[in-house]
Amino acid sequence: MKKILCLLALFLTLSCNNSFIELRPVDTVSTDVLYQTEGDFTDAVIGVYNVFISQYKNMYLFGDVRADDSYDETVKFIASYVDLFTINNDESLLSNTWNNYYSIIYRANLILAEIEDKDVSAVPNKDRHIGEAKFLRALAYFDLVRIFGNVPMITKPITIEESFQARREDVANVYSQVIIPDLLDAESKLPAQYPSADVGRATQGAAKALLGKVYLTIHDFQQAETKLMEVTKMGYALLPDYNELFRYVNEHHSEYIFDIEYEEGGIGLGNNFTNDFTPKDPRLLEFYGVTGPGNDINSPPRHLFDLFPPGDLRKDITVADGFVNENGDFIPIIPSGNNSSTFTKKYLIPTKVSGDSPANWKVIRYADVLLMLAEALNENGKADEAIPYLNQVRERAGLEGYSNLGQDELRELIYLERRLELSFEGHRWFDLVRTGRAFEVMEPYGMKAHMWVFPVPLSQVQVVNDPSIFPQNPGYD
Known part of the structure; x- marks a missing residue:
């Protein structure tokens, strides 16, 4: 897949502008030419x-930096x-995010419209293309409603004139009529x-796992249990070594x-995670072979260090304040000026070009599924059945x-385990929101009650x- 994306990147140029939800009118002549064959x-x-x-180069801002286990105040x-x-409704992050997701939706809608009447003799993988387009459209809408709340629900190619009449649809309808x-x-x-x-x-496993997460998000715990249980029977398994997840050799x-x-290679398919999440200390950058500067973003606060119990094998790669050099000496990161002294090693790998890291962003992995299943089982009154998945x-x-835990105690332990297992993978903020704890946890950090969603781009x-x-989201006018 990475090789295919690399080839496509040589020919495909992505563009963004300020037009409403990035929806263009369908040109029947051009689409008839473009959408004919399997290759098309x-x-x-x-x-x-x-x-x-x-889009996912910025997902850490929404999923991690917004929450309490990451900070960027330097x-x-x-x-x-x-x-x-303190984000304003005119920030480019918001408009770029909006445009990216509606570009995804536009492209998926066009594929689905054009493939509908194609014969399988011309497009042998017709079902697969439909499945991929719908999976990607669902993921786009899932992210959109979690970031912005009510959004226009567009499920077919429309004209620019029609797009101006596209109302912000209630989140529940987006879930029930599109995502699910x-x-x-x-x-x-x-x-x-x-x-x-x-x-x-x-x-198929990705669709089931994401659907399980959707059901958990809307508190349909019975459906979440059923769907996530199906994933456990598909051959997935935890890697024996947690650190192997972040070596990026066999992803x-x-x-x-x-x-x-x-993918690295200087053609726009890498990311800036390695540089962004690394301190500016040149000793650290040289030791790990990171080309370019560190940017001190997405840093773990001290309270996250303290949450890991003694002997937790995840701690060293998740949170750090220094490194052990080739002589076995611990070299602490000493902050200077506004520089941070803490960092995560989850994306810290050698890079040949600055801002061109090949580290994948893990949308969903099997440990996430196991913890979601434990949560769903527990909410369904099956604590004893939930514990083995947590364990x-x-x-x-x-x-x-x-062992031998009641529902309330187990619930809190599952929440804690998600923090320890999935830190800096874009989950913490969305977990706080979906479990109704965002305001309670984040008010000391400046959150107001309406800020469970971001402002819609001005x-x-x-x-x-x-x-x-x-309308604009309440509180952001």
Whole structure:
């Protein structure tokens, strides 16, 4: 899959502008020419993945920096505005995010419209293309509603004139009318696995796992239990060594379910995670072979260090304040000026070019599934059945398993385990929101009650200029 994306990147140029939700009118002549063969639809689907490559370079800002287990107060720019709940509705992060997701939706809608009447003799993988397009559209809408709340629900190509009348739809309707149906259809059409050249595409397991997360998010714990239990029977398994997840040698292993795929090579398919999440200390950069500067973003606070119990094998790679050199000496990171002294090693790998890291972003992996299943079982009054799934994750981390826990105690322990297992993978903020704890936890950091969603981009509000159709989120006017 990475090789395919690299080839496509040589020909595909992504563009963004300020037009409303990035929806263009369908040109029947051009689309009739472009969408005919198996290869045409293969390329079109890869084009949808490609926008995710751009969008997920900033997912840490929404999922990590916004929450309490990451901070960025060393410099005043977008990460600190997100961290301190001072982001304005005219920030480019918001407009770029909006445009990226609606570009994904536009492309997926066009594929689905064009492929509908194609015969399988011309497009042998028709079902798979439909499944991928729907999976990717569902993921885009899932992210959109978690970031912005109510959003326009567009499920077919529309004209620019029609787009100006697209209302912000209630979140519940987006879930029930798009996200869940798309994922149900995707899981019925996607393969369980791919030949090696296509590894990295969405699979049946990815659709089931994401659907389980969707059900958990909307508190349909029974459906979440059912769907996540199905994932446990598909051959996934935890890697024996937690650290192996972050060595980025073989990223498509038994714990892999779905990543956003990145590749180094100087053609725009790498990311800045390694540079962004590394301190500015030149000794550290040289020791790990990181080309370019460190940017001191997404730093762990001291309270996260303290949450890890003695013997937890995840601690060293998750949170650090120094490194052990080739002589076995511990070299602490000493902050100077506004520089941070703490960092995560989860994306710390050698890079040949600054801002061109090949580290994938893990959208969902098997440990996440196990912890979600434990949570769903516990909420369904099955604490004894939930504990073994939680213990699989703990025991891989070198910790003793739990036993004989009541529902309330187990709930808090599952929440804690998600923090320890999934830190800096974009989950903490969304976990706080979906469990109703965001304001309680984040008020001391500057959160106000309305800030469980981000402001809608000001440019989108202005271009419609009709609050009855497209209002700003409360509190952000």
